[in-house]
Amino acid sequence: MDHELGEAMTGPSAGIGSDHLGVSLGGTVVLRDVSLTVQPGEIHALVGLNGAGKTTLMRTLLGMLTPTSGTVSLFGEPVAALSAAGWSHVGQMLEVPFAYPELTVRENVYSAARLHGLSRPRARSATTDAVLSLGLSAYDMRRAGILSTGNRQRVGLAAALVHAPTVIVLDEPSRGLDPRGVIVLRELLQTAARERNAAILVSSHHLDEVARMADRITVLHGGVMVGSLAPGSIDLERQFFDLVLRADSANEARP
């Protein structure tokens, strides 16, 4: 049953979507008219300055916030109505990694696997694979609280990916990672997109990194989608700031 659902969720309607999404928090408009899709097998990067609304968008897509207007969907289903079976195919890491300081690396990743519906034997083997693929084998019996920031981030990524999700949402996944960790992350996400047909949404501040990883790059500024960047094009940084400045100028010109 689980397997059938997994196949169904990688069908044509699978993926991540927002349609004319608006979010206000405490009377402040944080997102305005954001329409975005992430197709199965696609890595879609969100870039933007601090406070652009990237995290709020991801929170709303994952059901952590209710939209003020518009809709959000996962696997083609409204997020608010997504079943438990649907959520078992979602992997996420926003801001703080799933790395409880008192638990060992292995216990953290195993707990994430169990919470995503894996049976004990499957959770154990999936944990071994995830710990190995994130380069954490040497630390697997150490408590997460004594790890470096980068290794805690690796634990969080292992916890987000341990159950082989087909929808993946990661907020600044490369934060704190060393150059080798960044390459490991990129390869894991590209494999998930290619082999599992996963729809992947990541946010980042590093344009060169997303250029290597993403199929599409969307620029969010002041809670509005202000354009997109072509991953293969040159001088992404200049293109990015052109979009941001154009958006600011348009805002200032508005009466």
Add this chain to the structure above:
Amino acid sequence: MIPAELEFEACKFLRAPTVRVISALLGAVVPALAAALTVAATSDSVTPIALKASAMVIGTGWNGYLSTVGMVLSVAVLLGVGFVLSWSFGREFTDHTFSALFALPVSRRRLAYAKFIVVIAWSLLLCLVTILLALPLGLAIGLGPPDSAALSVGARILVTWSLTTLLACPLAWVASAARGYLAAVGALILVIVVTQVVTAFGGGAWFPYAAPGLWMGLGGPAASQVTPLQLLLAVPVGAAGVWVTGRWWKTAELTRR
């Protein structure tokens, strides 16, 4: 088969230094303190400590000793269990792990209930361990073999402990709604202060937080006449605490970090 959320919460609970420290304080230090008070009270000394102890220890032998254990515990359990509940719920916000509990096939309400189950199970187990530890201490201070009074007071401790555990449950809601354990610890201190004031004004038995302690003899023999109804008010207080916390966890959003 243990559900995943219960396994997860139990794993965090068993690894937590907070839980280990409070277990040791409640399970070993309280009976040791009561034993010391009993020794001081039954000595012929006229030192200030001995005089104060003899005012606290009501009765003699196992009855006096275990009643003292129960009286100290009636406050200590609320503090200990209240602190652990505040930590268990509040740490998800203080450690910023709350966002990791979204987007799961397990609902957040079930996660909250799993926390309650783990804390309540720990509390009841610790109660039995504490009573078992109190027995060799009683023997060590020369009370002789436990008598029927020991069994009766032991049962009274079990009831007081269970009711006090229920009374701590609303603190989980405070820790959740305030998004951190500090506010819940503040509320815990406030509850203890209010209990003292209410008791001082003579309204103790109808105040759920005061009733178990009074029944255990904390207000003296005259105030220990507490009816079963007055004691059982702890049940709706605990149930309301669990329900309102579960509801909060079901509907909470991540409006701040």
